[in-house]
Amino acid sequence: MSLLVQKYGGTSVASIERIKQVATRIARSKRTGNDLVVVVSAMAGETNRLLALAHEISELPDEREKDVLLASGEQVSVALLTLALKELGYRARSYLGHQVRIETDRAYGKARILSIDSTKILHAISAGEVVVVAGFQGVDEEDNITTLGRGGSDTSAVALAAFLNAQACEIFTDVEGVFTTDPGICPSARKLARISYDEMIELASTGAKVLEIRSVEFAKKFAVPVHVRSTFSDAEGTWLVSEEESMTDVLVSGVACDKNEAKITLVRVPDQPGLAARIFGPIADAHIVIDMIIQNASEDGTTDLTFTVSKADHKMALKIMEKTLPEVHAKGIKVDTEIAKVSVVGVGMRTHAGVAAKMFQVLAAEGINIEMISTSEIKISVVIDAKYSELAVRVLHEAFIGKQDAV
Amino acid sequence: MSLLVQKYGGTSVASIERIKQVATRIARSKRTGNDLVVVVSAMAGETNRLLALAHEISELPDEREKDVLLASGEQVSVALLTLALKELGYRARSYLGHQVRIETDRAYGKARILSIDSTKILHAISAGEVVVVAGFQGVDEEDNITTLGRGGSDTSAVALAAFLNAQACEIFTDVEGVFTTDPGICPSARKLARISYDEMIELASTGAKVLEIRSVEFAKKFAVPVHVRSTFSDAEGTWLVSEEESMTDVLVSGVACDKNEAKITLVRVPDQPGLAARIFGPIADAHIVIDMIIQNASEDGTTDLTFTVSKADHKMALKIMEKTLPEVHAKGIKVDTEIAKVSVVGVGMRTHAGVAAKMFQVLAAEGINIEMISTSEIKISVVIDAKYSELAVRVLHEAFIGKQDAV
Numbered sequence: 001m002s003l004l005v006q007k008y009g010g011t012s013v014a015s016i017e018r019i020k021q022v023a024t025r026i027a028r029s030k031r032t033g034n035d036l037v038v039v040v041s042a043m044a045g046e047t048n049r050l051l052a053l054a055h056e057i058s059e060l061p062d063e064r065e066k067d068v069l070l071a072s073g074e075q076v077s078v079a080l081l082t083l084a085l086k087e088l089g090y091r092a093r094s095y096l097g098h099q100v101r102i103e104t105d106r107a108y109g110k111a112r113i114l115s116i117d118s119t120k121i122l123h124a125i126s127a128g129e130v131v132v133v134a135g136f137q138g139v140d141e142e143d144n145i146t147t148l149g150r151g152g153s154d155t156s157a158v159a160l161a162a163f164l165n166a167q168a169c170e171i172f173t174d175v176e177g178v179f180t181t182d183p184g185i186c187p188s189a190r191k192l193a194r195i196s197y198d199e200m201i202e203l204a205s206t207g208a209k210v211l212e213i214r215s216v217e218f219a220k221k222f223a224v225p226v227h228v229r230s231t232f233s234d235a236e237g238t239w240l241v242s243e244e245e246s247m248t249d250v251l252v253s254g255v256a257c258d259k260n261e262a263k264i265t266l267v268r269v270p271d272q273p274g275l276a277a278r279i280f281g282p283i284a285d286a287h288i289v290i291d292m293i294i295q296n297a298s299e300d301g302t303t304d305l306t307f308t309v310s311k312a313d314h315k316m317a318l319k320i321m322e323k324t325l326p327e328v329h330a331k332g333i334k335v336d337t338e339i340a341k342v343s344v345v346g347v348g349m350r351t352h353a354g355v356a357a358k359m360f361q362v363l364a365a366e367g368i369n370i371e372m373i374s375t376s377e378i379k380i381s382v383v384i385d386a387k388y389s390e391l392a393v394r395v396l397h398e399a400f401i402g403k404q405d406a407v
Numbered sequence: 408m409s410l411l412v413q414k415y416g417g418t419s420v421a422s423i424e425r426i427k428q429v430a431t432r433i434a435r436s437k438r439t440g441n442d443l444v445v446v447v448s449a450m451a452g453e454t455n456r457l458l459a460l461a462h463e464i465s466e467l468p469d470e471r472e473k474d475v476l477l478a479s480g481e482q483v484s485v486a487l488l489t490l491a492l493k494e495l496g497y498r499a500r501s502y503l504g505h506q507v508r509i510e511t512d513r514a515y516g517k518a519r520i521l522s523i524d525s526t527k528i529l530h531a532i533s534a535g536e537v538v539v540v541a542g543f544q545g546v547d548e549e550d551n552i553t554t555l556g557r558g559g560s561d562t563s564a565v566a567l568a569a570f571l572n573a574q575a576c577e578i579f580t581d582v583e584g585v586f587t588t589d590p591g592i593c594p595s596a597r598k599l600a601r602i603s604y605d606e607m608i609e610l611a612s613t614g615a616k617v618l619e620i621r622s623v624e625f626a627k628k629f630a631v632p633v634h635v636r637s638t639f640s641d642a643e644g645t646w647l648v649s650e651e652e653s654m655t656d657v658l659v660s661g662v663a664c665d666k667n668e669a670k671i672t673l674v675r676v677p678d679q680p681g682l683a684a685r686i687f688g689p690i691a692d693a694h695i696v697i698d699m700i701i702q703n704a705s706e707d708g709t710t711d712l713t714f715t716v717s718k719a720d721h722k723m724a725l726k727i728m729e730k731t732l733p734e735v736h737a738k739g740i741k742v743d744t745e746i747a748k749v750s751v752v753g754v755g756m757r758t759h760a761g762v763a764a765k766m767f768q769v770l771a772a773e774g775i776n777i778e779m780i781s782t783s784e785i786k787i788s789v790v791i792d793a794k795y796s797e798l799a800v801r802v803l804h805e806a807f808i809g810k811q812d813a814v
Contacts, residue, residue, distance in 0.1 A: 016463040050483065056423040057490045065493070068501050069486035072479040076457065079476035083464045086472070094475050098505055099550050143506050 002167040003035040003125070007135065007157035010044035011174045012231040013077050022172075022231065023084035026130060030090060035125050037164060039135040039157040040081055042073025060316065063108035067137075067147045071097070074134035074153070082132045092130040095120065097137035097145065102156065104138035104146045107287040111138055111146035112214070113155065116163040133160060151212030158215040162222035169224050171211065172231040177238035178203070178210050181255040185390045186397045192253065193236070196243040199253050199345050202379040205291075206256035206343035216240065243347055251355065252346040252400035257393050259340045259386055261291060262314035263371070264321065268302040268331040278328055279305065282320045288313045291341075292374045292383065302331075306372065308383065311337060339371065340389035343381040344400055355400075356380050362399045368392055409574040410442040410532070414542065414564035417451035418581045419638040420484050429579075429638065430491035433537060437497060442532050444571060446542040446564040447488055449480025467723065470515035474544075474554045478504070481541035481560070489539045499537040502527065504544035504552065509563065511545035511553045514694045518545055518553035519621070520562065523570040540567060558619030565622040569629035576631050578618065579638040584645035585610070585617050588662040592797045593804045599660065600643070603650040606660050606752050609786040612698075613663035613750035623647065650754055658762060659753040659807035664800050666747045666793055668698060669721035670778070671728065675709040675738040685735055686712065689727045695720045698748075699781045699790065709738075713779065715790065718744060746778065747796035750788040751807055762807075763787050769806045775799055 006026065013019050030036055050069050054061040061069075078094040085092035100120060104111035124131050135153025138146050148155050154171060161169035176191055178200065183189040195203075197220035204213035210228055219226045219240055229237030247253075269275060276295070283290060293307045309317045314337065321333055349355050359380055363370060368391070372383035384392060413433065420426050437443055457476050461468040468476075485501040492499035507527060511518035531538050542560025545553050555562050561578060568576035583598055585607065590596040602610075604627035611620035617635055626633045626647055636644030654660075676682060683702070690697060700714045716724045721742065728740055756762050766787055770777060775798070779790035791799060 016460060020464065053423060053483075053487060054490055057427065057487060058494045061490050062493050065486045065489045065501055068503070069483060069490075072482040072486075075479040075482065076460075076476060079472045079479075080460060080464060082472045083461055083468050083476075086469050087465045094472055096475070096552070099552075145503070145506075 005037045005161040005166045005169045007039040010041040014044035037131045040077045041153040046073040067108045071137040078134045094132045096134045098139040102138035106140040110149040113159045154212040154215035158218045161224045171228045176230045181397045202345040251348040252344045255397045256343045261308045263336040265306040265334040266330045271303040338386045340386040342392045345379045412444045412568040412573045412576045414446040417448040421451035444538045447484045448560040453480040478544040485541045501539045505546040509545035513547040517556040520566045561619040561622035565625040568631045578635045583637045588804045609752040658755040659751045662804045663750045668715040669744040672713040672741040673737045678710040745793045747793040749799045752786045
C-alpha cells in the first residue's frame with residue numbers, strides 16, 4: 001500500500017460538476033489500494049473574486065486581513081470535495097491549515113511552511129479516510145492565518161508529501177505535463193517525460209506556470225518524486241526527479257516567458273558604499289522578492305540602478321522607493337510594466353559553451369533589444385519589450401529545441 | 408470608558424457599500440470613547456449560496472463538512488469589515504472562532520458555546536484595536552469547526568458580551584426593534600421600548616425573527632443588557648432587560664407566528680410504557696430539537712402521537728421515524744408542512760386568568776381550527792393551518808394589544 005499526495009488546482013474544482021469528477025478520480029485511485037491525501041485549491045475565479053472585494057475597499061489591503069479573506073476560498077473547496085467523496089460512499093475528512101496543522105512564518109501573502117504536524121492526518125489515514133487538506137493556507141505560531149501566495153497549493157502538496165514521506169506527489173492540472181515551451185505560443189512545443197528539479201526551478205522562476213517554484217525547491221530538498229499530469233486524462237505527464245546523467249546530453253530543455261514582472265529604475269543615484277543595502281533593505285522588510293538587479297556606474301559618479309519585482313508588488317515597492325529616494329539622493333524613479341523575461345533552461349549548459357552567444361544572436365537577428373541579462377549555471381534570462389515576447393519564444397525554441405528529438 | 412459588543416447581521420453587511428457604512432457607524436461609536444468588539448454575520452445570501460452548493464452534491468450533506476463550508480461566509484465578512492475600518496484609519500483586527508477561541512460542543516450545525524478565551528481580545532482592546540469577531544462559528548475541543556445554527560451570530564455576540572463582562576450588547580438589524588407583532592402582517596404593530604428576557608425567549612421560540620432564542624437565554628443567564636436597534640438609524644430600539652414590576656401590568660406583550668415547523672404524526676401506536684423514549688431517543692441523538700408533543704390515547708389501546716420539528720429537520724426526523732416504525736408497531740406516519748404556530752406572550756399572564764379562553768374564542772369566531780395547543784407560564788401557542796396564520800395574528804393582536812397604550 002502506498003501513500004500518495006494528490007493536488008487538484010482551481011480549474012479542476014471550478015464547478016460542482018468538476019468537483020464530482022475529481023471525487024470519482026480520487027475514488028478510482030483509492031480503490032487501487034492507495035492511501036490518499038488530497039490537496040485542493042480554491043474554485044477557479046474565487047480568489048480573484050475575493051481580491052476584487054478587498055480592492056473595492058482598499059487599494060493596498062492590509063496583508064493579514066487579505067489572507068483571512070483569501071483562505072476562505074480553499075475552505076469552501078475542501079468541504080465540497082469531501083462532501084462529494086462521502087456521497088460516493090468513501091470515508092473522508094477535510095482539514096484546514098490550522099487544523100493539520102501547517103505552521104508557517106508570518107510573511108502574509110507569501111508565507112513559508114516551517115512544519116507540518118502529521119499526527120491527525122496519519123490517524124485519519126489509518127482509519128481508512130481520504131484526507132482532504134486545504135492548500136495555499138497555514139497559520140503562524142500565534143494562529144494568524146497566512147497564505148503561501150499564488151500557486152501555493154503546489155507547495156502545500158509537496159510539503160505534505162515530504163513531511164508524510166509519501167511515495168509521490170501527483171499534481172493534477174489542466175495541462176498534460178511540462179512542455180519545452182508554451183504550446184499556445186509555439187506549436188512545436190513538446191511534453192517532457194522527465195525533467196530535473198533544477199531545470200524545473202529555473203523554468204518555474206522564469207514564468208512557466210505549471211508549478212510554483214517553492215514547491216519544486218521543497219521537492220528537491222526532500223527528493224519527493226513529483227508527477228505533473230492532467231486532471232482530464234489518464235496519460236502519463238512529466239516526472240520531476242533528481243538529475244540523471246543522460247539529461248546533460250540535452251543543451252536546452254525549455255524556453256520560458258514571464259510577463260508578470262515590472263522594472264523599476266532609480267535614476268542617477270550617487271554611487272556610494274552601502275547604497276544597495278539602503279535601497280533594498282526596506283524592500284526586503286516588506287517581504288517583496290526582487291528578481292534581477294543591474295547597476296551601471298557612469299563617468300560622473302552616479303549610477304542607474306534597475307531591478308525587477310512581480311507586478312503584484314510593484315506599487316508597494318514604488319511606495320517604499322519614494323520614501324528612500326531623498327535619502328539616497330536619486331534624481332528620480334522610472335517604472336516599466338511592459339516587459340517580458342524570456343529564458344532558456346537546461347542542465348546541459350553546464351558542459352557546453354556558447355549558449356548565451358547563440359541566444360543573443362538569435363534575438364538580434366529579429367531586431368529584439370535586450371534590456372537586462374541574468375544568468376545561472378543552467379539558465380540564461382533576458383528582459384525585453386513585452387510586445388516581442390511571443391516572437392522571442394518562438395525563435396529561441398526553434399533555434400535550441402525545434403530540431404531535437406523528443407526527450 | 409465602556410466596553411460594548413456590537414453585532415451586525417447579514418443584511419447590514421450585504422454589499423461592500425453597506426460594509427463601508429457599518430465601518431463608519433463603528434468608527435462613530437469608537438470616537439465617543441467606547442471599546443468595541445464587533446460580531447459579524449456572513450453577507451446576506453452567502454450562507455444560502457453555500458448551502459445550495461452543498462445540496463448540489465448531497466441531499467443530506469455531512470454535518471461536519473457543512474459547517475466547514477458555512478463558516479467560510481463569516482470569514483469573508485470579518486476580513487472585509489476589518490479592511491474597511493483600517494481604511495478609515497482605525498486599528499482593527501479580525502478573529503475567527505478558532506482564534507478567539509470560542510469553544511463549543513460538537514453538535515454540528517447547532518453547537519452550543521461552552522467557553523470563550525478572552526485573552527487575545529482583551530489584549531487587542533488594550534492596544535486600542537477594534538476587535539472584529541466572526542459570528543456563528545466556533546471549534547470543538549479537537550479543533551473541528553462548528554456552527555451555531557441560523558441566527559447564531561446573535562448568540563456569539565451575547566456570549567462575548569457575557570464573557571467579556573461588557574456594558575451592553577447592541578444587536579444591529581434591519582428592523583427598529585422588537586414589535587408587538589410583525590408589522591408586515593399587522594399595521595397596528597408597535598415597537599416595544601423594553602421587554603423582559605423571558606418574554607423575548609417565548610417570542611423568539613415562537614417565531615419572532617428578531618433574535619435567536621439561545622442568545623436571549625445567554626443574555627438572561629448572565630444579565631447582559633441587550634439593545635436591539637436599526638443599522639440604518641440612530642433611534643433607540645428595544646432593550647432586553649430583567650423583568651420589572653411594571654411589566655406585569657401588560658397582559659400580552661406580543662403575538663408571534665412561526666411557519667418554519669412541520670408536524671409529524673405516528674398513527675395508531677400501541678400504547679406501552681417506554682414508547683416515547685424509544686421514539687424520541689434516536690431523534691435526540693441526531694440533535695434534532697422537538698418543539699411540541701401531543702399524545703392522545705384511544706379506546707383500542709393505541710395512540711396517535713404528534714410532534715413538531717423545524718422544517719429544516721423534518722426530512723431527517725422522518726428518516727429516523729421510518730426506522731423506528733416497525734419497532735414500535737405503528738400503523739403509519741403522516742407529515743404536514745403546511746402548519747403555523749401562533750402564540751401570545753406576556754409576563755402579565757402569570758397574574759391574570761382567562762387569556763387562553765379568550766384566545767380560543769377569538770380564533771373560533773373566525774372559524775380557525777386549532778390542531779395543537781402548548782402553554783407555558785407566560786405564553787400560549789396554537790398550531791393551525793398555515794393559510795390562516797396572518798388572519799390569526801391580526802385578530803389576536805387586535806383583541807389583546809390593539810387598544811393598549813404604547814408600552
